[in-house]
Amino acid sequence: MPGDEIEPWLLTPGPLTTSVTVKQAMLRDWGSRDRRFIAINREVRDRLVDLAHGRGSHVAVPVQGSGTFAVEAMIGTLVPRDGKVLVLVNGAYGKRIARICAYARRAHPVYETSEDTPPDPAEVARRLAADPAITHVAAVHCETSSGILNPIAEIAAATAAAGRRLLIDAMSAFGALPLDARSLPFDAVAASANKCLEGVPGFGFVIAREQALAAAAGTAPALSLDLHDQWRGLEANGQWRFTPPTHVIAAFHQALIEHEAEGGVAGRGARYRENCRILVEGMAALGFEPLLPPALQAPIIVTFRMPADPRFRFEAFYDGLSRKGYVIYPGKLTVADSFRIGCIGRLGPPEMRGALAAIRGTLAEMGVESGAPRRREAA
Numbered sequence: 550m551p552g553d554e555i556e557p558w559l560l561t562p563g564p565l566t567t568s569v570t571v572k573q574a575m576l577r578d579w580g581s582r583d584r585r586f587i588a589i590n591r592e593v594r595d596r597l598v599d600l601a602h603g604r605g606s607h608v609a610v611p612v613q614g615s616g617t618f619a620v621e622a623m624i625g626t627l628v629p630r631d632g633k634v635l636v637l638v639n640g641a642y643g644k645r646i647a648r649i650c651a652y653a654r655r656a657h658p659v660y661e662t663s664e665d666t667p668p669d670p671a672e673v674a675r676r677l678a679a680d681p682a683i684t685h686v687a688a689v690h691c692e693t694s695s696g697i698l699n700p701i702a703e704i705a706a707a708t709a710a711a712g713r714r715l716l717i718d719a720m721s722a723f724g725a726l727p728l729d730a731r732s733l734p735f736d737a738v739a740a741s742a743n744k745c746l747e748g749v750p751g752f753g754f755v756i757a758r759e760q761a762l763a764a765a766a767g768t769a770p771a772l773s774l775d776l777h778d779q780w781r782g783l784e785a786n787g788q789w790r791f792t793p794p795t796h797v798i799a800a801f802h803q804a805l806i807e808h809e810a811e812g813g814v815a816g817r818g819a820r821y822r823e824n825c826r827i828l829v830e831g832m833a834a835l836g837f838e839p840l841l842p843p844a845l846q847a848p849i850i851v852t853f854r855m856p857a858d859p860r861f862r863f864e865a866f867y868d869g870l871s872r873k874g875y876v877i878y879p880g881k882l883t884v885a886d887s888f889r890i891g892c893i894g895r896l897g898p899p900e901m902r903g904a905l906a907a908i909r910g911t912l913a914e915m916g917v918e919s920g921a922p923r924r925r926e927a928a
């Protein structure tokens with residue numbers, strides 16, 4: 550198939566495009582007991598804690614697998630068997646946290662809002678006041694299924710004011726949107742190597758309050774996802790309990806160096822915001838309409854409404870873009886028929902402009918004159 554020869558730009562929620570230097574960092578086999586490899590792990594863990602401003606209060610624990618493994622390890626290890634988690638849901642990843650709670654048999658009332666509506670921190674406070682048995686709140690920072698930015702600072706304040714503990718899935722935000730443990734109280738945040746930190750996929754990590762993790766011995770329902778045990782192992786001899794994804798860790802170490810060189814969270818966030826601005830403006834010029842108003846849009850991934858033109862077929866659009874070297878993502882929303890274009894990964898303004906040119910070309914091939922969606926009925 551034409552297009553298979555070129556390495557595509559991934560404008561998706563993951564896996565994401567990574568730099569050549571990150572890929573090159575994988576061209577070496579490491580022994581898990583190698584002193585230099587152990588030092589790389591130490592440095593990676595310290596850098597992660599620093600990114601959350603958690604020195605002295607928090608520790609970073611990596612876990613093999615995709616991002617979901619880290620979320621599952623966080624919930625299973627830090628919510629006690631008799632705990633109760635209020636899960637805030639406004640998309641697929643919030644729903645996934647509820648499923649994780651069900652598998653782990655943790656009580657989990659759900660506060661759900663629609664996919665284009667953030668949870669109301671005042672309602673979180675009301676639900677916590679009404680149910681003293683709730684021990685934890687679980688929230689998603691950027692809900693990647695729509696790209697919505699949830700009010701994590703206000704949720705953290707409401708949770709802390711009620712004396713409860715916050716667990717955050719910041720998978721698609723960590724490293725690009727600030728999360729400061731000194732001013733935003735949380736017991737743990739989960740993210741992964743291959744989102745905004747631009748490593749390759751293969752492990753996730755949890756940055757947890759040390760006291761909470763220390764108190765969580767014997768809580769996890771699964772050995773391989775026991776964060777407490779993984780942490781004790783790493784602290785004891787610097788080694789992962791089970792085969793570490795050595796190449797992925799080496800690549801992630803390089804990715805963290807590149808993140809710092811770009812200006813850390815502020816620098817990375819600025820590039821993504823610029824990517825997002827170019828994308829939204831360029832799409833608007835073609836008639837496309839984003840699902841979310843600017844105030845709710847995180848600079849991570851943008852959901853666009855499906856065009857009304859009957860000549861527009863998503864499959865053909867997707868294939869046309871991928872032949873030109875750009876991979877986008879279908880929508881998975883119930884509120885609107887839609888598709889998504891990501892702003893994260895090793896992409897900058899030239900790639901975003903390239904994607905827009907490919908979109909313009911593909912629309913012309915399809916005979917679609919405008920990306921304008923069907924007019925919405927008044928509410």
Ligand SMILES: *Cc1c(COP(=O)(O)O)cnc(C)c1O
Binds near residue numbers: 615616618620693
């Ligand atoms: C990507 C993502 C995850 C993890 O997904 P995996 O496919 O397991 O890596 C979890 N939560 C959010 C919000 C995400 O964007």
